[in-house]
C-alpha cells in the first residue's frame with residue numbers, strides 16, 4: 001500500500017486528496033494545524049479502517065514538521081503533497097488581505113512566504129529520506145498566478161510572488177534530488193470551488209484532484225521539474 005503525506009488536509013483541495021487516495025487504498029498521513037477541529041477529516045479517518053492518520057502539522061511551525069518526520073523515521077514515503085496554501089485573504093484563516101498596489105500588507109506577505117514557499121521547502125528537506133527510500137515524488141500545489149508568461153492582468157503581488165517562489169523551489173528540488181531517485185512537480189489546480197476559490201469557481205475539488213493525481217501518476221524523470229495545469233497540459237513559467 002503506497003503512502004502519501006498531505007499538508008492542509010482538513011479542507012478544500014487537501015481534504016479531497018485525502019478522500020481520493022484513501023478510496024484507492026493508499027495509507028494517507030493527513031497533516032493539519034488543528035486535527036481536533038477537523039471534523040470531516042476525522043470522519044474520513046474513522047471510516048478508513050486505519051488507512052488515514054491525522055497529525056498536527058503547521059507548515060509555518062517547523063518543529064511540528066520535524067516531529068512528524070521523526071515519527072515516520074525509517075519508513076518510506078511515496079508521495080508528499082505540499083497543498084497547504086495562503087492567499088493572504090480573510091477566508092484563509094488568520095491571514096489578512098495582502099492588498100493591491102499602494103496597499104500592501106506585508107505581514108500578509110510574510111505569512112504567504114512562510115506557508116507557500118518555505119513550507120514546501122522545509123517539508124522536502126524533512127521528508128527527503130523517507131521519499132528516497134521509496135523513489136518518491138514531491139508534488140506542490142502552486143497556481144498559474146505564479147506564471148510570468150500568463151500574467152496579463154497585474155495585481156495580486158504577494159500571492160503571485162509566492163507561487164512563483166514555490167515553482168522555483170520545485171525546479172531546484174527536481175534537479176538536486178534526481179540523484180536520490182526523487183521527482184518533483186508543480187501544478188495549477190484550476191480555479192477550484194473551495195474557501196479560497198469561492199463559490200463561483202468552475203472546477204469541483206473532485207475534478208481538480210483527479211487531474212492532479214493523474215499528473216503525479218504519470219510523472220517520469222523526464223517530466224520531473226515541470227509545471228502542469230490540472231488537466232495535464234504544460235504551463236509556461
Ligand SMILES: NC(=O)c1ccc[n+]([C@@H]2O[C@H](COP(=O)([O-])OP(=O)(O)OC[C@H]3O[C@@H](n4cnc5c(N)ncnc54)[C@H](OP(=O)(O)O)[C@@H]3O)[C@@H](O)[C@H]2O)c1
Nearest residue numbers: 008012013058059060084085093143191192194195196197
Ligand atoms: N482554490 C483555488 O481556486 C486555487 C487556485 C490556485 C491554487 N490554489 C492552491 O491550492 C492549495 C489548496 O487551496 P484550497 O483552495 O484548498 O484553499 P483553502 O480551502 O483555503 O484551504 C487551505 C488549506 O491550507 C491550510 N493551511 C493554511 N496555512 C497553513 C499552515 N500554516 N500550516 C498548515 N496548513 C495550512 C488550511 O488550514 P486551516 O484550515 O488550518 O486554515 C487549509 O487546510 C493552496 O496551495 C492554494 O494556494 C487554489
